Amino acid sequence: MKPLMKGRDFLTLMDFDKKEVEFFLDTAAELKHLHRTRTPHEYLKGRTVALIFEKLSTRTRTSFQAAVAHLGAQSFYMRPDEMQLARGEPIKDTARVIDRYCDALVIRTYGQERAEEYAQYMENPVINALTDLTHPCQGLADLLTIREKKGSFDGLKLFYVGDIFNVAHTLMVMCTMMGIDIYIAQPAGYEPDTRILKFAKEKAVETSAKLVLTNNLEEGITGADIVYANTVHSMGQPDIQKRIGDFAPFQISESVLSKAKDDVIFMHPLPAYRGEEVTDDVMEGFRSVIWEQAENRLHTEKAVLSLVIS
Numbered sequence: 348m349k350p351l352m353k354g355r356d357f358l359t360l361m362d363f364d365k366k367e368v369e370f371f372l373d374t375a376a377e378l379k380h381l382h383r384t385r386t387p388h389e390y391l392k393g394r395t396v397a398l399i400f401e402k403l404s405t406r407t408r409t410s411f412q413a414a415v416a417h418l419g420a421q422s423f424y425m426r427p428d429e430m431q432l433a434r435g436e437p438i439k440d441t442a443r444v445i446d447r448y449c450d451a452l453v454i455r456t457y458g459q460e461r462a463e464e465y466a467q468y469m470e471n472p473v474i475n476a477l478t479d480l481t482h483p484c485q486g487l488a489d490l491l492t493i494r495e496k497k498g499s500f501d502g503l504k505l506f507y508v509g510d511i512f513n514v515a516h517t518l519m520v521m522c523t524m525m526g527i528d529i530y531i532a533q534p535a536g537y538e539p540d541t542r543i544l545k546f547a548k549e550k551a552v553e554t555s556a557k558l559v560l561t562n563n564l565e566e567g568i569t570g571a572d573i574v575y576a577n578t579v580h581s582m583g584q585p586d587i588q589k590r591i592g593d594f595a596p597f598q599i600s601e602s603v604l605s606k607a608k609d610d611v612i613f614m615h616p617l618p619a620y621r622g623e624e625v626t627d628d629v630m631e632g633f634r635s636v637i638w639e640q641a642e643n644r645l646h647t648e649k650a651v652l653s654l655v656i657s
Contacts, residue, residue, distance in 0.1 A: 352654035356466045357474045358459075360483045360520050361546050368524065372491050375643070375650035379491075382417065382646065389419025390653045396422045397449040399430075400476070401456040406617060407476050407484065410644040411453050414652055417645075423449065442468035450656050472655040479513055480540060485616050486517040487647035490525065492640045493573060496612050504528040504557075506567040506607070508597045509577025509624055510590070514616050516543040518575065519558065523550035528557035530567040534593040564597055571607040574599055575614040576625040591623055600626045604634065612636045 350367040360368060381388045396415045400408055408424070415422040427433060432441055438461065445452055446469040454462050454473060459480035466473040475483055490500075497503060505527055507518055515531060516539060522529035523546075531539070539547075539560070551558040561567050568574060579594040580587045604611065613625075613635045621627045629635065 353657045354470075354472060355655050356472050357483060357651050357655055358462055358466060359475065359481045360486050360517065360524065361481075365524055368487070368490070368521070371487055371647065371650050371654065372494060374654060375487065375491050375647040378649045378653070379643070379646040382649075388417065388649075391415070391450075391656055392419035394418075394420040394450040394656055395448065396420055396451045396453060396652065396656075397425055397445050398422055398453045398476075399425050399427065399456070401427050401454075401461075402477065404455055404476075406641055406644055407455055410648055411476060414645055414649040418649060418653055420450070420652075420656075438464045439468045441465075445469065446471050451652065471657075474651060474655070477513060480516060480543070481520070482513040482517045482616070484644065484648055484651065485514060486521045487651070488640060488643040489518070489575075489614065489616075490521055491643045491647055492614065492636055493527075493612075495639070495643075496636055497572060500525040500527050503572045504530065504570055505573040505575055506530045506532070506571040507575045507577070508532045508567075508594070508599055509575075510579050510581065510594075511537045511539050512577075512581065514577050516540055519543055519547040520550070523547045523554060523556045523558055526554040526556050528559075530557070530559045530561055530571070532564065532567055532594070532597040533560040533562055534597070535562065536593070564603070565606065567597075568603060568606045571611055573612055573614060574604060574607055576619070576629075577616055578618070578620050579624050594624065598624060598626065599629055601628050601632065604629055604632075614640055617641060 350370045412422050442465045451472045453476050455476040457479055459478040462475045462478050505522055547558050576599045580590045613629055615637045
């Protein structure tokens, strides 16, 4: 039996079970095949999707606008500085108006509570295109890429280096859910969100996945099937130089990557700060799957849109 997705919000992968996540991935794989064979798939013809991006974006905005177009719908990019939100209109008023005009809202914002407030006041689906807490769209693309490259999730080990923020949180959720061992590089003073950690620990017990926070590079990378790097700082953070220094011992170079398995793949959600969390030769090397990973944002977001819009 297919999972019931119509009308559901897509705010975090924690709201879905393993079977539902696999259904997203299967749908994305089908849509990717249609895209590659240039087969029309305008499943949402006549529908409208609003996009609010309060954070800068390259991949997320472009992939969502392309996804909406491929599905035959129309997207409306709504600049926050041009909306009445900029002068103080409450989210609950904006949300209920968008709900009358559009079949879904895609939002990229700061606090998770902002996305959740839109969902509270809208009947149509709200899709989280990134918050400070989590990045579920990136998570689906990562899972699709891993499945394509490794065949399944069984027996895999992923090592993550980067800020313990939205992407790291999502990796913790998705890996423990799917049974992938995950080791997180954790310099002193950097801790995951307690809500995420609690969920991931519980899932790890269910699936027998290992969830390890470590300050030992050797422990994290030895035997890794996937090495995943991410930026160690975000826009506007006041302690950028401190962060760069704290994470410097975990930089992924070719010599470090050689300590993983021979068939390791390297992943990065982009944008990357080449020379900080990862060296240029790793980004451009034969183990890198970052461009396939970026492409899969398109296909997994099409899966989400096509499944949740009624």
